[in-house]
Amino acid sequence: MADWNGTDLDKVAAAEELDLASERANGTLRDPVTMWVVRSGGRLYVRSVKGPDGPWFRGTQSLHRGRIEAGGVRQDVTFHRADPGEYAGVDAAYRKKYGRYTSIVEHVLTDPARASTLRLEPR
Template sequence: MPTWTMDELKRIAEATELDLESERSDGSLREPVTMWVVRAGDGVYVRSVKGRSGPWFRGAQAQRQGRISSGGVRKDVTFTDADPADWPSVDAAYHAKYDAYRGIVDRVLTEQARESTLKLLPH
């Protein structure tokens, strides 16, 4: 299984945002959605502020693959549900990276947002 290189992890971690394009059933890509992204360990994670009912999240769940762009890294990825055991480290990564945006960062730390945590796997 392909993994992120250390350079890719570093560049994505240093980037403020990520553009995510989920794949449609015909293989074409949806319009990109810009969101926050964090690195926790050797994983790359995103969350939906609106939880599992958020429009981009539902699109990502349909085919479970797409493409991301962040920090100069452009990569085809698979979207997998993050293990709930990883949520605390993802929470900590969001705090470390985005606490300067107090008030806004809290929106990705709700239980609803946690339940939508996706791990991005390169392919």
């Protein structure tokens, strides 16, 4: 597991949104998708509102690699499925950061969304 440097971790975590592009089998990047990003401890996470059936999520599952951009940081990453033990911290982070969007934030707190929780690690 690779760790984020403190400055990049802080910048990405503070960003309102993140652009994520997963890598295709031929090495090219898919078009980026804009989403919410949260920090729990020293790690960054994203979730698919549509759960594991979400198109962008499925794209991350072929090579588990891609690129993110947020808060002035552009970083190649690997996508790791979060363990269920990480879900509570990620839920709390979504509620804290995006709680003002009450009707929307609940969509990333469902069981299908939790099942799509990805930990972003720099590479």
